[in-house]
Amino acid sequence: xxxxxxxxxxxxxxxRYQKRYLCRDHYIQFVEDKVRRAIKRYKMAxxxxxxxxxxxxxxxxxxxxxxxxAVRDDIGFELVAVHIDLGIFDYxxxxxxxARRLAQSLDVPLIEVPLKEVIGATIPELAKKSxxxxxxxxGMIKRYVTNAAAVELEADAVALGHxxxxxxxxxxxxFLTQDLEAISKLGPRTDSVEEAAVGRIRPLYLVYExxxxxxxxxRGLPFLHEECPFVDNRQMEVRLKEVVNQxxxxxxxxxxxxxxxxxxxxxxxxxxxGEIRRCRVCGLISSSEVCSFCRTxxxxxxxxxxxxxREYIRRKGVELGLIPRVKNTATG
Amino acid sequence: MxxxxxxxxxxGREVEVEAEKPLKVSELLKRVGMTSESAVVIRDGSPLLExxxxxxxxxxxxxxxxxxxx
Numbered sequence: 001x002x003x004x005x006x007x008x009x010x011x012x013x014x015x016r017y018q019k020r021y022l023c024r025d026h027y028i029q030f031v032e033d034k035v036r037r038a039i040k041r042y043k044m045a046x047x048x049x050x051x052x053x054x055x056x057x058x059x060x061x062x063x064x065x066x067x068x069x070a071v072r073d074d075i076g077f078e079l080v081a082v083h084i085d086l087g088i089f090d091y092x093x094x095x096x097x098x099a100r101r102l103a104q105s106l107d108v109p110l111i112e113v114p115l116k117e118v119i120g121a122t123i124p125e126l127a128k129k130s131x132x133x134x135x136x137x138x139g140m141i142k143r144y145v146t147n148a149a150a151v152e153l154e155a156d157a158v159a160l161g162h163x164x165x166x167x168x169x170x171x172x173x174x175f176l177t178q179d180l181e182a183i184s185k186l187g188p189r190t191d192s193v194e195e196a197a198v199g200r201i202r203p204l205y206l207v208y209e210x211x212x213x214x215x216x217x218x219r220g221l222p223f224l225h226e227e228c229p230f231v232d233n234r235q236m237e238v239r240l241k242e243v244v245n246q247x248x249x250x251x252x253x254x255x256x257x258x259x260x261x262x263x264x265x266x267x268x269x270x271x272x273x274g275e276i277r278r279c280r281v282c283g284l285i286s287s288s289e290v291c292s293f294c295r296t297x298x299x300x301x302x303x304x305x306x307x308x309x310r311e312y313i314r315r316k317g318v319e320l321g322l323i324p325r326v327k328n329t330a331t332g
Numbered sequence: 333m334x335x336x337x338x339x340x341x342x343x344g345r346e347v348e349v350e351a352e353k354p355l356k357v358s359e360l361l362k363r364v365g366m367t368s369e370s371a372v373v374i375r376d377g378s379p380l381l382e383x384x385x386x387x388x389x390x391x392x393x394x395x396x397x398x399x400x401x402x
Contacts, residue, residue, distance in 0.1 A: 013381070058399065208369075209398060209399070210372065210397045231399075241398045242367075242398070245370045246369075249367050
């Protein structure tokens, strides 16, 4: 039986690009060290910051919240999680249960946003009414609600569960389609726009997708390992992940190299053109007079729902004692 | 000739892999069309290393860790 390269205990994983075997405890520490290193190297968060974690209930956001909760005392930031109940049949019910159990077990306050209750429609209903693909509507809704929650809660950053595989593949896809502006958004962090958009951070920037799965699995964290019924496995991203993983098998460390080089060169890519505006209806960031969330809900439901979402989150924040925000530099 | 029964997760489909002798995890993954970067093999609740062996008659879970879409 292979032994842990650190303590000699029974190994549960082999880190090919480091040629090291690790036992359960040292594996967990290895992933948490990567998260801590990414936060410090890329200046994602500091003492006294409030970090809002977008918690879907899947493996990556579970690893994200698990690892962040493990390092929060070292760095001194505060954690809050937001879960959006998308109303995607049984899949959303199971996702919500996993998110609730995780937040409770890690002692992280959780704001749940049930779409059906807040805007009067689920993702499948909204997709049907707006005649748009479910994944496109879902991505837009998640971005909007998460940002709205971060603005209302006065968070310093929104933490996303994108792992190294995701970023390597988004980068490759954007390069293949020559969407260079999209690459400029794939760095470890993006900046905030005061009172309209909160910057995003990616603490799993250096964590491989397999490492993310194993971390949650070995820690016994509750997560849902199921595909959304709307996922299309023929998508270019899925094929590219397979290709990138074949390269990783032949040349261990390829993915890590791809994302660290990307972080170094991110400023060289052109930023999206067009001015940053505020939505006339809800006041949050927009590229036009009315943001896509307010525009889509207005068209599909007869009313722009941005203000309702903001109001709902504000009410929940007050109930949980998160609003008004009390800044505490000694927070844990 | 024996068989290794593998449950493929997350979809839950079961496949049988014919094997005359114990197979290395990396070989088992290859036989079901996966790589060790994209999947984890779990036996009795514990993840296996690429160099571990699975014997005919044993039952394992093969978890595809790549999530679809983006």
